[in-house]
Amino acid sequence: MQTNGNTVLVTGGATGIGFALAKAFVNAGNKVLICGRRRAKLEEAKQKLPQIQVRQCDLSKKEDRESLYNWVKDQYEDLNILVNNAGIQRAIDIRKGAADLLRGEDEVQVNFVAPIHLSACFAPLLMDKKDAAIINVSSGLAFVPIAAMPVYCATKAGIHIFSVSLRHQLTGTSVRVFEIVPPAVDTELGRGSTRHSEREYRGIPPSEVATETMEALKNNEYEIVVGGAKGLVEGSRKAFERKFQELNSW
Numbered sequence: 001m002q003t004n005g006n007t008v009l010v011t012g013g014a015t016g017i018g019f020a021l022a023k024a025f026v027n028a029g030n031k032v033l034i035c036g037r038r039r040a041k042l043e044e045a046k047q048k049l050p051q052i053q054v055r056q057c058d059l060s061k062k063e064d065r066e067s068l069y070n071w072v073k074d075q076y077e078d079l080n081i082l083v084n085n086a087g088i089q090r091a092i093d094i095r096k097g098a099a100d101l102l103r104g105e106d107e108v109q110v111n112f113v114a115p116i117h118l119s120a121c122f123a124p125l126l127m128d129k130k131d132a133a134i135i136n137v138s139s140g141l142a143f144v145p146i147a148a149m150p151v152y153c154a155t156k157a158g159i160h161i162f163s164v165s166l167r168h169q170l171t172g173t174s175v176r177v178f179e180i181v182p183p184a185v186d187t188e189l190g191r192g193s194t195r196h197s198e199r200e201y202r203g204i205p206p207s208e209v210a211t212e213t214m215e216a217l218k219n220n221e222y223e224i225v226v227g228g229a230k231g232l233v234e235g236s237r238k239a240f241e242r243k244f245q246e247l248n249s250w
């Protein structure tokens with residue numbers, strides 16, 4: 001698809017991979033909107049990229065997701081790309097009972113429910129455009145999980161399957177469904193809940209994810225598996241494609 005002249009919403013676009021994507025879209029000649037919870041981070045992003053529009057919202061809340069959609073529909077009706085990037089990551093020990101699960105933020109709402117709800121809200125608006133896309137950010141951990149982050153990995157596996165289904169369901173419309181599958185990337189993700197030493201390997205820079213994504217969009221490569229995530233994806237899926245075609249051939 002065209003990587004210029006679009007209007008793009010990047011959720012969680014003030015930091016990390018989302019900010020790198022926002023910057024890449026701006027540099028390629030697109031109008032970019034971002035959202036997130038922390039006003040200070042949104043302002044920082046706006047200072048670095050004055051062309052972007054920002055919106056404060058908490059995507060774990062249904063009302064905030066609806067008001068984000070209404071804001072876009074009323075003020076940026078030309079939106080044709082939704083990037084479901086916002087996410088959180090927690091280490092959760094199920095052996096400790098429900099207390100450990102419930103003491104922090106709800107990964108299911110942010111990582112799983114929000115992208116699905118936003119896709120559904122925006123689909124009719126996107127289908128009105130000649131060329132449009134939904135871009136979901138999953139993870140290499142959707143394919144091979146890390147046991148210390150069981151809910152995170154489950155939400156990402158869910159987003160992968162949702163993306164595959166949605167791509168199939170939207171075939172024949174103007175909306176293409178892309179999935180970015182990053183490896184470990186050096187961002188703030190999970191830093192609050194897991195212990196990392198300063199010298200530990202933190203992953204590739206977010207800009208690498210953005211560069212590969214822009215190239216893949218140009219070439220209509222719907223599954224954008226970045227760097228080290230390739231080994232996880234390939235290793236996990238030998239018979240999947242054939243079975244999927246069988247299930248969906250009627």
Ligand SMILES: NC(=O)c1ccc[n+]([C@@H]2O[C@H](COP(=O)([O-])OP(=O)(O)OC[C@H]3O[C@@H](n4cnc5c(N)ncnc54)[C@H](OP(=O)(O)O)[C@@H]3O)[C@@H](O)[C@H]2O)c1
Pocket residue numbers: 011012013014015016017018035036037038039041057058059060085086087088089110137138139140181182183184185186187188189190203
């Ligand atoms: N870093 C990695 O190694 C890695 C690997 C694979 C996949 N990913 C995925 O990449 C995506 C981006 O993560 P990142 O690594 O770039 O981390 P990040 O810098 O922490 O970015 C996450 C963004 O999501 C926003 N966000 C979180 N909860 C939100 C909520 N309830 N409502 C609205 N915005 C919310 C955050 O802003 P606020 O806190 O201000 O709301 C932040 O800007 C995530 O989906 C993550 O799972 C990351």
